[in-house]
Amino acid sequence: MAMEAQGQGPNFSTRGASLFQAIRDNSAGATPYLFLLPCLVILGALLGVPLYKVVEYSLFDNVIIKPDPIFVGLDNYSNLLSDSGFWSALLNTGIFTIGSVLGHLVVGMSLAMMVNADIHPRARTIFRSLLILPWIFTAAVVALNWQLLLNPFGVINYWLGAAGIINEPLDWLGDANLAMWSLLLISTWRGYPFIMVSFLSGLQSVPRELYEAAEIDGANFFHKFWHVTVPQLKPVIYGVVLLDLIWTFQLFPLVWLTTGGGPGRVTEVLSTLTYRLAFVDFQFSQAATAAVSILVISAAFTILYLRNETRNK
Amino acid sequence: MSNIEIRDLVKRYGTVEALHAINIKIEPGEFAVLVGPSGCGKSTTLRMVAGLETISGGEIVIGDRVVNGLRPKERGIAMVFQNYALYPSKTVYQNMAFSLKLSRVPKDVIDQKVRAVAEILELTELLERKPGALSGGQRQRVAMGRAIVRDPKVFLFDEPLSNLDAKLRGQMRVEIKRLHQRLKNTIIYVTHDQVEAMTLADRIVVMRDGHIEQQGTPDEIFHDPASEFVAGFMGSPAMNLVKATAGADAITIGDTSIPWALPASISNGDTLTFGLRPEDIRPAIDASEVSTRLTVTLELIEQLGTEKLIYFTVGGHSFVGKAEGRADLRVGQSIEVAFDMVHAYGFSPNSGARLR
Amino acid sequence: MSKKLIKAMAVAAIAMIPVQSFAQTKIEWLQWFAAEAGADTYNSLVSEFEAANPDIKIELVNQPFGKVRESIVTDHAIGISADVLGLNMPWTKEFLDIGILAPLDDYLGKADNGFSKDQLVQAPIGEIDGHTWMVPLTAFPFVLHTNMTLVKEAGFEHPPTNWDELKEYATAISKLGDGISGIGLPFSSQPPANGPILTLLPLLYAHGGHSMNGTTPDFDNPAVVETLQLLNDLNASGAAAPGAASRTGGVDVEEFVAGRTGFLISPAAHSANVRERGADFEYAMTRVPGDVNAYRVHGFELGISANSKHKDEAWKFISFLLGKQANAKVAHASASLPGNLEALADFNTDGDEVLAKQMDILSNDTPVEELRQAPKATASWSIMTEEIQAMLAGNQTPEATAAAVQARWLELIK
Ligand SMILES: Nc1ncnc2c1ncn2[C@@H]1O[C@H](COP(=O)(O)OP(=O)(O)OP(=O)(O)O)[C@@H](O)[C@H]1O
């Protein structure tokens, strides 16, 4: 769709021309790139064009709303940076992202180790399948279910009340002091399977003998975890955490569909702010600017990730 | 230095019994080798001694203690694994120091011990390397170093040399032997290589299908096998084992009769499995006077260097014998061979038990 | 279109036979109506129209209410707008700012329309910037839905008619226990965060108040403060269900249908939900309690995209939908009243107390419609929602809440 709006952008064809130039100049060395060409063209269309559009939007005054938007340079960026709403959303995003990833790590890793334990193979298969479930639900279903669970009349309040932990029901998603914690709970529940599955395959590749050697050396559970499991999984941990950071950082539906950034703006993250700017406030250029800020930070994580990947080669 | 006693040890995996009430007694400082074909239960026995497998029945005693319920680290053992199981993220030094560190030994004591052991094993130069940067033989030495540093009462080795090439295996074998002479610890060593078993052991335990076929000194095992299985398992090439019928002071193999002073338990007319090691079949020119001579046609010759293996048929059965490395022999040649019947064995064709 | 063309050309080229050009125009109708209730009725109306107009094909695009506004804007930006748009009055001003809608004056003036302009419900066809931008498909008031079973259990005979009764009854119902509450206050931040227009405005209008002065926000007036005070009282006395700040409009309706709240303030059309879901309690619909008979008027509106290449055909379809018979069918399907009042002649309310009550409210009470001209309406609800959340959490007084909304709203439209 963005392609249609873009038409045949001149930037695209010039880039293509220089590629051909390169191929002609160094025909022997460039042959492999010829085979990559279709792939590059498709990637360019799928990624490059929308990316270019968003950056372009962020440099104009209100696009879409105005028939003839004018170029305003970096005005939108200075607006964004001087908006306290942006900074609080950035802070919330940081809290949400780091909290979620930590939650995923702790829960995912613990479950991976539990599921990896020596139990009956059929029981193990069943556990594994069950534990992966949160992953397969759509964000909308997850959000709806947790809203029901966390409702003042929901099961969680009922249990906590019955256990004598709370005296009166709490509005987990509507109380400014609890909303972020609740969101982290939901996000942890939703996202741990990715870590669990990644670690599980990692754990299975840890030679059993290492644990036995450690046991003979006198290691207890935590020693074994720290001196055998963690070092063995280190490459996996690093890559998976970075990927998770990238995903969680731009996570939108889960937040939007559970708290909508509220109450007030206590759970407003960059992605919901972007959406709000675009579709609630109809400030599309400002929204594009916020999107670029997400892009820049995500890109930084991505570069780290790719560097790690190549180092592991 | 501890004695080890294994009493009626049973291991069950589900409904399958992998070990059937075995008994082994190892004296303090003895080098015991468990040997046997793949799947016979050697590793299982060793791992039960180590505390890595639960015990389904029977008792294991190390020193004066029944260790059945003890965790590995409480048993005073150290183990060397087939794949070394070195911690890949730790340096050689850290690998060797790990167990001491866990038992909160002071740093300077650790350092002293690790360096002393590294000196013995010629690892001093490698202390700061990670296992990934070591050769197979070096890793093997680190794995032994890690075991030695703890100064255990008992060493357990599970096929420690099987990942090394033949030459290195030979060298390491000697090193292990030297080490044992120096440290004098009790050792249980698992291998399926009978040369290792013969060269290293004070006591060999031959296992088969979860029970013990025979235990004794290498001499006893090799020269006085208790069964056809042991006789066939020890020695390379394997002992010639053929069907035969007993006659009067002779046995008949196919259409060939060979004079033999029958052991007491064999009587005229019995069928038996007749056994003779290739070493005891030689070209007649090299042989002693007393031996029995037969004329045979050579079918195959294998040159091993110091000796040649010669293949031929007697009474419809294939035999292997040995000749001098320099002997001038050709395939198809007809020669006279001597059977040294003093060293012939008879086994029951049904149970495989030695007929004496 | 182009796909069809290519196909036609291909067929012509391969078969080498003359292709009879059958110029059929395709019209898209984007709306949320059919997604809520009575999908069959909409489908059969489309078939009926297509049968009478073989040269026009209607594609019904159903989306949930929360999605439609977004789709209209993005479709417009990309240039793939649907021709006929289902509209919600509060969106009007925002859409006009972007230039999404086509003016309808010329069409309304046509002689061959299936209805007469004077017979339409008037609020939606009022001019903005000198033009009419939409026409009413249906109309319904905001009402008080009551679970009479609970009211009677709490010891009362009739639905509340004023605020004091509302507070008293709701408090008493909450005391029944079992997770039952008097009323819900749907002030979640979740999109569309429209709790204020669902609950606050109807109560405000029934109190004789307003939230705007012409097209200028006027939120800090005494009537607004008093209405906010009412919400605060309902919340503080435990009459309202706990968790207002996480309660969405959707949940609020569900909870009422499930019999867990005594009262629900929402469009009269929601009686269709109660009816369709066969709720097992005695149901009653009355005007929103207050001291004047004024109601927030609402309905399903229709407009034409400024981008549409087939505006005439689009109008032809709209004109059909506003015709007496079609309009009566739509009204029945959505449990509301027809936008073309002439259709009332064909509109059988006999025995249907709910429709009769709606007609009573529509014909006797004063409609109030402020949102059609409200600037930045959607964003302003978010502001109201956030400030009301803070008030209900005990962080600010109704006065401060009203003042904060006013200030932020003015800032928003600056
Ligand atoms: N975890 C297990 N579950 C079931 N059976 C097992 C298990 N471990 C070993 N066994 C069985 O127990 C028997 C003895 O195995 P063990 O590993 O002791 O053999 P081994 O003598 O060490 O052989 P190898 O020379 O191949 O190492 C084998 O038949 C094996 O299949």
Ligand SMILES: [Mg+2]
């Ligand atoms: Mg083994």
